[in-house]
Amino acid sequence: MRKLSNTNFYSLKDSEDIFLIHKENKNFIKYKEFVSDIVRSLEYISKYKEDTITVFIEDAYRFIAIITAGFILKKRVNVLNNNSPKYVESIIDNTMVYISDTENSALNLDEVFESKCNDKWFDVLKETIIDENVYVNFYTSGSTGYPKLIEKTLKQFEAEATKIVNQFTENIKDSLFLYTVPHYHSYGFVFAVLVPFMLETKCINNRINYLETVNNFADYEKITIVTTPAFLKRIDKSSLKIKSKWYLFSSTGMLEEKVNDLCKEIFSTDVTEIYGSTEAGAMAYRRRSENQLWTRLSVVKLKVDENGSIECCSGYTGENVWIHVGDVVNMKNGDEFELLGREDSIVKIxxxxxxxxxxxxxxxxxxxxxxxxxxxxxxxxxxxxxxxxxxxxxxxxxxxxxxxxxxxxxxxxxxxxxxxxxxxxxxxxxxxxxxxxxxxxxxxxxxx
The missing domain is CATH 3.30.300.30 (ANL, C-terminal domain)
Structure with a gap:
């Protein structure tokens, strides 16, 4: 299975295959263009001695090119979940380089992506494979509003993506991937960046904000949409004009039953809900027409503490590392559970x-x-x-x-x-x- 960490990008430098499709479905980016943009990024990022690059880039394609170059240079990559000035100011210090598509960026991304390629970096790519143990860390604020850095390796994220591919292969292979979730959140990074790359399937170059955008892809027989309850709550049947074989992933919160029913009416399929967290990764899933309970992913071990709070251990949390997730559950058996709510949602008055x-x-x-x-x-x-x-x-x-x-x-x-x-x-x-x-x-x- 192809991964970022086992890909020789030099071998793709002349590839005419399509890497990403513009969301208007009028243009596309070839792998050879992607490799050239990695080379351009290497030239600029390599000038900084700092070990860490901290990134917030709205453009998903540029985000992927920049962090890939960072991985090749063995930089720690920290990913911000928003770029509000005070938030950024509270995080950035002199130990890191801030790369963004804003004026505060250490790099002018337009300059980077319009520059000429330095051939020496193609030679570097010929001899270099990304180390799976490089760090790609995501900032999360949860409900507190204060930034918290979740430190994980690329190996952990790729293990999670591998599990998703193996679990849902028949549903998502040979599918066009569309997504509404930001690529700078761990859910978007795994499901909308790593999974399509592993499957070597087509994906759009940036997230969509409206269901109407899906109508640009009438010529695709299978379409997978990576989304959230917040997006699905807003959709309308009249917005979808095309027919396809749909598969929907939703995460970041529980989906109301009436919203799942709406999706069945519009897409003729249940939503596959993913239960997880930035720290623990994907832990369980459910499709309501099959089971109202959550079913653990096969590589995941679950247990509950004395207060009924769920804990998780898997190949992507680290060996024998148990993550306290913060949700209260009712375990029905070794594989299935009912989600009762957050620990802090159950209170005594x-x-x-x-x-x-x-x-x-x-x-x-x-x-x-x-x-x-x-x-x-x-x-x-x-x-x-x-x-x-x-x-x-x-x-x-x-x-x-x-x-x-x-x-x-x-x-x-x-x-x-x-x-x-x-x-x-x-x-x-x-x-x-x-x-x-x-x-x-x-x-x-x-x-x-």
């Missing part, structure tokens, strides 16, 4: 145990509400939960609706665990892959 996700699920059972997110809060004087709710009809009186919410929830929960504060918002603040922005929620609370 005045001695009463409650899952804040239960509150959200119940709120969303009422058609007056479009979205909901409930959090646990603690002050010097008390502990309570607060709910952020998006109404379907925003013209309703908010005070009347707050009373309605409380009266409605009283039918399902004890009074002591009901939300003490309710905020009606235009939308729940989430990142581009659907993760909750807790700092934004705190700002809403502070402003009220």
């Amino acid at each position: 005045e001695g009463k145990r409650i899952s804040v996700q239960q509150i959200d699920r119940q709120i969303l059972m009422d058609k007056r509400f479009k979205d909901s997110y409930t959090i646990y809060c603690k002050s010097d004087k008390r502990e309570y939960i607060a709910s952020f709710i998006v109404m379907n009809n925003k013209d309703r009186n908010s005070e009347d609706m707050k009373k309605y919410v409380i009266d409605y929830l009283k039918g399902y929960f004890e009074t002591v665990v009901l939300p003490k504060k309710i905020y009606f918002v235009d939308s729940i603040p989430r990142s581009e892959i659907g993760k909750i922005d807790r700092k934004a929620l705190d700002a809403i609370m502070e402003g009220n």
Whole structure:
């Protein structure tokens, strides 16, 4: 199986085969062009003595070329998950080179990719294979909003991608890969970069933002879409004009059953949900029409601690390394489990145990509400939960609706665990892959 770490890129320097297709499906990038752009990147990155390059590049093709050059030069590659100025400022120091498609970049990427190739780097490629033990580290902020660096090797990511290929080969081989998830998140890196490269199948050069873009690929019989619940929640049947044999991966959060039903109506297939984390990688999957429970991937070992929290060990977490994932589960047998929620979603209010996700699920059972997110809060004087709710009809009186919410929830929960504060918002603040922005929620609370 082909991997970044076992590919001799020199052997591809004259290849006319297609590497990536532009998402408008009007142009494409050949492997020989990709190799030339690696050579251009090597010329510029090699001038820096620092061991680490820290990267945020929106353009997926340029991202792949730059990090591949970094791997060849045995640089540690740190991947940022956003490029907001203060966020970048909090991370970048004099031990690393920042490479981005913004003005703060140490390299001007337009200059790099328009430069002439220095032939000496082709000679280097002739003798060089990427070391699988190079580090490619992803920053993640989870719900805290503060950057956390997850350190992993390319070998670990390729082991995860290999498992995905082996598990789902029949469904995804000979398929065009489209994706809506950013390549600078670990899920996108594995499923939208490494997996298509291993399969030697065609992939687009950048993520799509709208389902309508898929219509550019009417001539493909099989299409795999790597996406998220946040994207699938927004799709509309009228947007899809073409027919294909579809396969859908979704991760970064649980998919609501009604959204899966919508996907079955539009694509005539279930969504394959992937359960995992940046630290642990892909751990389990489910297709709702086959099983409502999550099934572990065969290379993954799972166990629960005394509090019911799941832990994971696999070939891509490191030998005998167990990762505490932070989710509470109900293990049904050695292979299957029910996901109950985050550890921090199950709280005690005045001695009463409650899952804040239960509150959200119940709120969303009422058609007056479009979205909901409930959090646990603690002050010097008390502990309570607060709910952020998006109404379907925003013209309703908010005070009347707050009373309605409380009266409605009283039918399902004890009074002591009901939300003490309710905020009606235009939308729940989430990142581009659907993760909750807790700092934004705190700002809403502070402003009220």
